[in-house]
Amino acid sequence: MKKEINWGIIGLGKIANKFATALTHVENARLYAVASRNRDKAVDISEEHNAKVAYGVYEQLMKDENVDVIYIATPHSFHHKLSLECIKHGKAVLCEKPFAMNRKEAEEMIALARSKDIFLMEALWTMFLPHYQFLLDTIKSGAYGKIRSLKADFGFEAEFDRDKRLFNKSLGGGSLLDIGIYPIFLAYSLLGKPEKIEAIAKFAETGVDMECEMKFMYDDAQASLHSSFKEKTPTIAEITLEKAVIKLHSRFHEPTSISIISEGNETTKDFNVETNGYNFEAAHVTQMLLEGKSESSKWSHDETLDLMELLDNVRREIGLKY
Structure with missing residues (x-):
């Protein structure tokens, strides 16, 4: 071997x-x-x-x-x-x-x-970061009940330049595909595919989305998601369950810490990741x-296909075509 x-x-x-x-x-x-x-x-x-x-x-x-x-x-x-x-x-x-x-x-x-x-x-x-694996295991355990809602954002201020990749439609520019995929991934990995999607966006003059606001509706839960090139956002995720609130701290998609608030007590777990x-x-x-x-x-092929389908559905909602 x-x-x-x-x-x-x-x-x-x-x-x-x-x-x-x-x-x-x-x-x-x-x-x-x-x-x-x-x-x-x-x-x-x-x-x-x-x-x-x-x-x-x-x-x-x-x-x-x-x-x-x-x-x-x-x-x-x-x-x-x-x-x-x-x-x-x-x-x-x-x-x-x-x-x-x-x-x-x-x-x-x-x-x-x-x-x-x-x-x-x-x-x-x-998906492979220690804090995210901990989140998945914690929710899967059922210790805090079912998810009722979640919020996640990812935004930074990008100076408009039609020649840069972020704003170039021919290169797949726009906040949705570049950074909006992270909040969508969060919702999908925790709640699956939604029953309904609502989304609105603001566009740059090059035709790509500068920011995108999304709502994913499930039978008994809702996800509020946001991506933006117009402003720096907290870039955190907050999951509300029946018996707790779990917070993924700033730049939730990167190595970070997690806090769990339950029965009036808050505990924070650091994962001591020393690499990028x-x-x-x-x-x-x-x-x-x-x-x-x-x-x-x-992270299976089927999960990748589901995530691509969700991105397609959001693009359809906001009228973004490549």
Whole structure:
């Protein structure tokens, strides 16, 4: 059995740098190769993170026989095409969120991976963080009863620039796909698919959403969700159950602490994460590959498809088309 997994990275922006840093904290894994359309950038990143090879053409990395898995960290609109190409070259794929531009693209990616029995996973790193696993276990235990409501927001102030990815429609820009996916993921992972969705948005002149307000209605619960490029928000999550309120503190999607308020008492749990947090999903993928798996045991293809469908449904509500 192979004892070490060689990683490659395609698309070398901020997230890729964070991921490369996190890989140094993962057992049985190493960054082997990086690729950018700007080869000088690839060389710089490879030297910074001790990758063995730097490529100026994505396909060269895909063809490298020493690469076991490729992390795709390009803008959203390239995820579908690049994932398919990587899979066709026999490479396992960890693709940044959002997995694709719509559910149809996601279905094509998953179908190809399944047909070739090749590992493919959406890089929804929050799912693998210790505080989030603790949250899921706590709620699943039933100790505090059922969820009655939840609130989650994610917002930061972004200076408008039509040439930047965030505001570029051709690159899948907009707050919904970029950061709104996190509050939606929270609601979905805790409550499942809603019975009804209501959503309104404000748009930039480039046609992407600057902010989005969403309500997910369930039989006996409701989720209020918000994303914004117009202002910095607390970026917290608050879950109200029958017997407690659970708070995920600021930047709830990153390593953070959790407070539980029940019967007049508040307790806070810190998880003492000393990394940027991307190592947890990287470790999971590495372990899945060492075990010969073609699908994650924690974030399945079906869950990715459900999440893409929810994003599609919100876009339909606000009238956002790519």
